[in-house]
Amino acid sequence: MTSFVALLRAVNVGGTGKLPMADLKAMAEAAGLQRVSTYIASGNLLFHSPLGEADVKALIEARLADHAGRPVGVMVRTAAEMAAVLAANPFAHEAPNRTVAIFLDGPPPADAIAKARLRRDEAIALGRREIYVHYGEGMGQSKLVIPAAAAGTARNMNTVAKLAELAAIP
Structure with missing residues (x-):
């Protein structure tokens, strides 16, 4: 199970x-x-x-x-993959409510960062099946568009941490 x-x-x-x-x-x-x-x-x-x-x-x-x-x-x-997403967060030193993992069905394309548009102070990194984004000024101020993320869904790192914790309960 x-x-x-x-x-x-x-x-x-x-x-x-x-x-x-x-x-x-x-x-x-x-x-x-x-x-x-x-x-x-x-x-x-x-x-x-x-x-x-x-x-x-x-x-x-x-x-x-x-x-x-x-x-x-x-x-x-x-549950193990959710814990791995949390552990792989390249922006772990940043505010977790301003950092998201955008979950995808498969690996993000290698050019996902290069094709991002309207980028200001956001930092972007690619994960296994995720795209990590740190919004320096917060999501509400951002106009960032990441075409590779269009079919994904984002969760902030507070939510990722809680889901990893809850999923680990046997």
Whole structure:
């Protein structure tokens, strides 16, 4: 049985994709996922499953599409991978609420940083299946566009740390 974290894209952020976390939890339990819980209202699902990553991703995305009537992107990481994302944060010395990991389905393209636009004081680094960004002035002031991140979903490092902690509970 593997412990997973599923990160939903564009759910309960900026008035888009409303999905009560109680509904998400019930949906996951009905799909056969075990020890299901959510963390904050931005689409963070923790669960255990004997299935592999690709299978749980497909299962959750299918349930969400049925519920929402449109595709909802889901990035899935094991508990160990979530801990590794936290440990690999190249901006660990910076404020965690101004640093995000943008989770992707696959490795970011090598030119992801070069193709970023409207960059001011943001620092960008590539991870295994993530793009890390430190927003010096905060996200609210940033106009940064990272085309490689368009299909991903971001979580600040406070959230990443909490999800890693919760996912590690046996």
